[in-house]
Amino acid sequence: CKIAVTLGLSSMQQVLDNLSDLPNSSGAKDLDLIFLKGIIESPIVRSLAKAHERLEERKLEAVRNNNLELVREILVDISPFIEKDSTVAELTGILREPHFQSLLETHDSVASKSYETPPPSPGALMDSTFNNQPVPPDAVRMVGIRKTAGEHLGVTFRIENNELVIARILHGGMIDQQGLLHVGDIIKEVNGKEVGNDPKVLQEMLKNASGSVVLKILPSYQEPHPPRQVFVKCHFDYDPGNDNLIPCKEAGLKFSIGNILQIVNQDDLNWWQACHVEGGSAGLIPSQLLEEKRKAFVKRDIDVTTPSTTGALCGSMSGKKKKKMMYLTTRNAEFDRHELLIYEEVAKMPPFRRKTLVLIGAQGVGRRSLKNKLIMSDPSHYGTTIPFTSRKAKEEEKDGQMYAFVSRMEMETDVKAGRYLEHGEYEGNLYGTKIDSIYEVVESGKMCILDVNPQVLRNL
Structure with a gap:
């Protein structure tokens, strides 16, 4: 039993429906029918049939490629009835719409496969424009914009070779968001009216326009650079x-x-x-x-000197002498x-939390006073460490306020263990800044201000 290659999915389904209706007098054996039914219902055979249908699928062809000419003929034929029939007038308005005309022009171009022809180079196009030669029809673009009266489009113009050219497009403006116009495009018409060569007149024309605004332009074909x-x-x-x-x-x-x-x-x-x-x-x-x-x-600067008594009729003017x-x-x-x-x-x-602020400067420039001013300006944001010392506390001093008092042996042990950022000796007593005290200030949510020796910065 063989199945024709041209058998499609619909035909296969029809064969399956007919197999169950075959009479016994047809002479077909039940085993053969079951075998045939199994082949037709096989997923592999169905996949092959789908692929065959896809390959044999006929491409759609346009009925005609001169619809624009046909519409023009229709407009000529119905023009005598525009004033007599409102329906004809409405149809005429639709057929004359720039968007509808552009749609037909695009359809005819695709149908005639004119898109396969490479577009003219920008240089040749601009030269033909500036030499007042006929512009190729496919070079002109119609751009439609909807706006309210008084709304600024976000675009400025300049005069170039007696043509109005887009000088700049403001970032975030209406034109920039739509992406329909580009710097260098030549504006030819606005709503069917020629724009002339005065940028101010064009700006006022666009500013006062409302509703649908149709611009006729010559593209510049310039690739924008990423900002x-x-x-x-x-x-x-x-x-x-x-x-x-x-x-x-x-x-x-x-x-x-x-x-x-x-x-x-x-x-x-x-x-x-x-x-x-x-x-x-x-x-x-x-x-x-x-x-x-x-x-x-x-x-x-100009000095007007008084006329001399020797007969000068007009006061002489002389510039001030400039210091060289x-x-x-x-x-x-x-x-x-x-x-x-x-x-x-x-x-x-990006915002980030600064843990420490180190004041660096020569000895005696006021680092400590600057540190105190910063802390007093915002005590909830700035803080500093309490220095450790091995000297004995005075009667009015309390441990943990101005100094943290520890024994000399304990302090020497911590210095050898590297627990101090810096340390020194004054009048036989040890003084130093402990690293753990910096962490305590940071963990409290404050920025720790330090006025340490610049040589210890490598330890931070």
């Missing part, structure tokens, strides 16, 4: 509303002295994109270079004092 994590501490106040140099005041970021900002983009030499570490959207801030130039700029000074290495500290502080780069560190 580098940079955090800075600000050393000046900044309000974009008072800045006449910023390209877009609404895109600026206000900050104060001491604020920590995360720099998310430094591609522009004059304007960086940053956001507060506490959260919020990104905005433009002046770069280090721009702010240094702005703060270092000093207007020239050579740069000397010995005056280096004086020059450093006049260095401009704009931004200070900082690092984001």
Whole structure:
């Protein structure tokens, strides 16, 4: 008994159903029928049938690949009935929708397998654009955005070869979150209207637009670079509303002295994109270079001298004499004092518990007084060890307050055993800092402040 290779799962099931209905007069033996039924119900045979069906599965083919032309013909045919029938007017609006047109264009491209043709190089595309030559239809993209009136898109523009090009995309803004536009894209139209070459007019047009906004663009095909994590501490106040140099005041970021900002983009030499570490959207801030130039700029001092009595009709103008000074290495500290502080780069560190704080300095610089001031400023956070001594306690002294009193023999034994961080002898008595006392301060939940000799730091 053989089974045809072309037998599919549905046919196999039909054969099984017919086997039980075979009459006895067919001449088939019961043993043969059982054997045939076992073969058909075998998992291996069914798996082979499934694989065969998958390999023989016919691919779907598009009915036609010129639907866009067909829709245009339909629009021409129904145009006389637009004013007479509301249904025709509604259908016309749907067929003229940019999204529907793009869908048909994509379908026709896939159906005609035009996607197999490699796209033109960006250089050739940009050259043809700037030379006012016809742009390939497949190079134009339609981007749809939904927004409310007055909502900022988080994008700025510049003029490049008499075209409006996206200069920057603000991190965290609407355009950045959608990822539909990129730096370098050329804006051609907004809702079917040409944008011209004035960035301010385009900004106002986009700001006042509401609902669905359709942009016609020429892509730049530029790969974005991953941003580098940079955090800075600000050393000046900044309000974009008072800045006449910023390209877009609404895109600026206000900050104060001491604020920590995360720099998310430094591609522009004059304007960086940053956001507060506490959260919020990104905005433009002046770069280090721009702010240094702005703060270092000093207007020239002018003196108007009185006209001389010898007959000069107009007062002569002469600049003040400037004091010239050579740069000397010995005056280096004086020059450093006049260095401009704009931004200070900082690092984001995870919080961790600091067990000890060691004050290091020369003898007599005030380490002990500094330690006492720190402890008095926050006794619940800072603490210190009690020194051990072998001298006898005075009448007003109590053990464990200013000193911990032990015998000389006990102290010498602990010193030999390495239980002291440092020790010394004064007027025949031993003094020292015990390591266990440091652990006691740390285990109490406080930071232990030490003013020990720098040579013992290797033991900590």
